[in-house]
Each structure stands twice: as C-alpha cells, then as structure tokens.
Amino acid sequence: MFRSRPATSPASRENQHHTSEETFVNTSVQPTAAPATERQWMDRAIDLATTSVAGGGGPFGALVLRGGELVGTGNNQVTTLLDPTAHAEVTAMRHACRELDTFSLDGCVLVTSCEPCPMCLSSALWARMDRILFSASRDDAAYGGFDDRKFYDLFETKPRAVWPMQVEQVDVPHRTRPFEAWLAKDDRIDY
Numbered sequence: 177m178f179r180s181r182p183a184t185s186p187a188s189r190e191n192q193h194h195t196s197e198e199t200f201v202n203t204s205v206q207p208t209a210a211p212a213t214e215r216q217w218m219d220r221a222i223d224l225a226t227t228s229v230a231g232g233g234g235p236f237g238a239l240v241l242r243g244g245e246l247v248g249t250g251n252n253q254v255t256t257l258l259d260p261t262a263h264a265e266v267t268a269m270r271h272a273c274r275e276l277d278t279f280s281l282d283g284c285v286l287v288t289s290c291e292p293c294p295m296c297l298s299s300a301l302w303a304r305m306d307r308i309l310f311s312a313s314r315d316d317a318a319y320g321g322f323d324d325r326k327f328y329d330l331f332e333t334k335p336r337a338v339w340p341m342q343v344e345q346v347d348v349p350h351r352t353r354p355f356e357a358w359l360a361k362d363d364r365i366d367y
C-alpha cells in the first residue's frame with residue numbers, strides 16, 4: 177500500500193520530485209493573477225536565465241504571457257548568435273509574435289529575470305506590451321558586469337556629447353521622404 181511506504185524510500189523521494197515538477201508545469205496551464213503565480217513565472221524566467229549560462233548565453237531569461245498562458249520564452253543569445261540585440265526579452269517577444277502571428281503584444285505581460293535594458297524596454301513599448309515584471313535590478317546587472325545602468329544613465333542624465341558612441345543628425349532636404357511615402361500609402365498597416 178502506498179501509505180505504508182517509508183517516507184524516506186527512494187521511490188517516495190522520486191515521487192515527491194516528480195510531483196514538484198508537475199506542480200510547476202501545471203502553473204502554465206491554470207495560472208491566475210495571484211502574486212504567488214507571478215512568483216512562479218518569475219522562477220521560470222530565472223531558471224531560463226541560469227540555464228542560459230550553461231548553454232553559452234548571457235545570464236538573462238524572459239517569457240511572455242497572454243491571458244495567463246505562456247506564448248514565448250527567450251534567453252540571452254548575444255554571443256552565441258553574434259547578435260547584440262538577442263537579449264532575452266527581445267527573443268521572447270520575437271517568439272511570442274511568431275506564436276501569435278502578430279506584431280502587437282497588446283494584452284501581454286513580459287516576465288524577465290532582470291530589469292529590461294533601454295533597448296528591451298523600448299521594444300516592449302513598441303510591442304504595446306501591457307505590463308513588465310522583473311526581478312533583478314539594473315544595479316544587480318551592474319554587479320554582474322553588465323552595462324544596463326550605464327546606458328540608462330546616458331539617457332537620463334548625460335548629454336549626447338559625452339556618450340561613448342557618436343549620435344549625430346545629418347540634415348538633408350529629403351529627410352521626410354520615407355514618411356511621406358508611408359502617409360501616402362492607402363493600405364498601410366499602422367503599428
């Protein structure tokens with residue numbers, strides 16, 4: 177009989193292990209808006225980030241939820257893909273858009289292991305993401321040797337003249353030509 181098994185038997189321990197994993201997976205099936213569920217999704221993002229390191233990626237993981245269901249995951253693949261934009265959040269959003277067959281993540285939540293960098297924050301804005309949940313801060317990222325805080329500081333407090341990369345406007349008379357073509361296109365898809 178099951179109950180007669182010693183609690184410390186290998187079979188029992190194995191069952192407990194499986195039960196634990198199944199409970200974890202079940203959260204993706206029946207999520208709620210409860211903070212406990214948000215913590216479980218965050219645990220998943222942190223797991224992605226940790227696993228990413230072992231796989232040669234950066235220590236960042238993210239996922240996209242819609243209606244409480246997982247629609248995309250991503251980990252940092254900058255060095256593995258030779259792509260400086262392959263941050264976890266951007267990767268998760270790309271996967272979510274492919275999954276949902278849309279360019280808009282309106283109504284979605286981005287759960288990320290670390291505060292989004294300015295690029296990912298902007299990407300989430302462009303995607304019309306409803307909400308972002310993050311765990312580690314830009315200060316934590318700085319501790320890890322990453323420049324998120326430094327880049328935020330550039331945008332928030334430093335004039336462009338002192339940025340490490342030159343950003344200059346080139347004034348040409350036809351600078352608005354692409355927008356004129358866009359506005360003149362009757363069947364454009366606004367985003």
Ligand SMILES: [Zn+2]
Pocket residue numbers: 263264265292293294295296297
């Ligand atoms: Zn980023």
